[in-house]
Amino acid sequence: MKNKKGKENYEKNTELNNYEEEAEKRKKNETNNELNKYEQETEREKQGKRFPQKKVSKTFDKVFDKETLDTIHKISTAGLFDVLEFVISTGKEAYVFRSTDKGGNFRAVKIYKTLTSDFHNMTKYIEGDKRFKNIPKEKKEIVIEWTKKEFKNLEKLSKAYASVPYPIGYKNNVLVMEFIGENGEASKTLKEAGVKDMENAYQQIVEFIARSFYLSNLIHADLSEYNILVKNFEGKEKLVVIDVGQAVLKSHPKAEEFLGRDLRNISNYFSKKGFEKSEEELRKDIRKWKEKLV
Ligand SMILES: Nc1ncnc2c1ncn2[C@@H]1O[C@H](COP(=O)(O)OP(=O)(O)OP(=O)(O)O)[C@@H](O)[C@H]1O
Numbered sequence: 001m002k003n004k005k006g007k008e009n010y011e012k013n014t015e016l017n018n019y020e021e022e023a024e025k026r027k028k029n030e031t032n033n034e035l036n037k038y039e040q041e042t043e044r045e046k047q048g049k050r051f052p053q054k055k056v057s058k059t060f061d062k063v064f065d066k067e068t069l070d071t072i073h074k075i076s077t078a079g080l081f082d083v084l085e086f087v088i089s090t091g092k093e094a095y096v097f098r099s100t101d102k103g104g105n106f107r108a109v110k111i112y113k114t115l116t117s118d119f120h121n122m123t124k125y126i127e128g129d130k131r132f133k134n135i136p137k138e139k140k141e142i143v144i145e146w147t148k149k150e151f152k153n154l155e156k157l158s159k160a161y162a163s164v165p166y167p168i169g170y171k172n173n174v175l176v177m178e179f180i181g182e183n184g185e186a187s188k189t190l191k192e193a194g195v196k197d198m199e200n201a202y203q204q205i206v207e208f209i210a211r212s213f214y215l216s217n218l219i220h221a222d223l224s225e226y227n228i229l230v231k232n233f234e235g236k237e238k239l240v241v242i243d244v245g246q247a248v249l250k251s252h253p254k255a256e257e258f259l260g261r262d263l264r265n266i267s268n269y270f271s272k273k274g275f276e277k278s279e280e281e282l283r284k285d286i287r288k289w290k291e292k293l294v
């Protein structure tokens with residue numbers, strides 16, 4: 001389809017081509033400017049690392065490109081969510097919004113940036129993943145594959161009862177999942193919130209890695225205190241691992257390297273907090289889970 005479209009474009013007269021290219025460039029610049037303006041604005045309003053829970057409905061039509069707006073519209077018409085309420089976070093690669101569905105349930109909606117995404121970093125994780133037979137060349141297509149990959153990873157992990165947000169749906173660069181928070185307030189990361197009960201938190205992370213590794217055949221590949229949320233659940237600290245787009249199958253050529261990095265991050269975090277856990281100990285504790293799981 002792409003090729004056919006490309007051929008058609010090619011066959012149009014040059015004048016029209018030039019005009020279209022110019023218009024496209026202008027559109028991209030405008031959207032980029034809007035994004036930059038929006039980011040500067042929110043940056044100014046940033047409190048610590050978190051954003052004020054700000055109504056964005058008026059702004060977001062200026063922030064996203066037309067295709068993303070279309071996708072948001074379609075996915076919302078399909079009933080996955082009703083309104084995008086406010087930005088929970090804006091990272092390098094995506095915006096995360098709190099939204100509600102028609103029944104008033106909260107949802108988290110992650111919208112990957114198609115214009116500013118760091119897609120070079122993404123290809124590293126897609127290459128070598130046997131689930132991706134054709135690796136797209138175009139940035140937009142890579143971001144779409146990435147969103148699908150994050151959804152599929154969430155599905156695999158949820159099935160293994162690994163603690164991740166429950167996946168609800170996706171389309172193109174938009175992913176809808178369970179909202180992790182209390183009373184409408186998004187949970188903070190382990191980095192921001194810390195935990196009181198270190199032993200309990202450590203055990204939950206060991207269980208997460210074991211379930212992912214032995215039951216889902218997945219390695220998170222960006223596991224750290226920045227990608228773990230801490231939710232208060234019935235008086236206990238419940239850890240939920242997020243940001244699983246880059247998670248790779250065990251068969252990935254760099255799987256061991258990624259696993260090693262994850263374990264080092266976790267071991268460093270706990271050791272820094274005075275709860276010494278060597279990487280070796282962590283490996284041993286994960287292995288112990290193997291018998292419990294099968
Ligand atoms: N399901 C969720 N429920 C509540 N908050 C969420 C959820 N998913 C993500 N968030 C919030 O959005 C932030 C960014 O999410 P995530 O790490 O998935 O995206 P990212 O693009 O990697 O962002 P960053 O570059 O900041 O890591 C999280 O730190 C968290 O505050």
Ligand SMILES: [Mg+2]
Nearest residue numbers: 091226227243
């Ligand atoms: Mg993250």
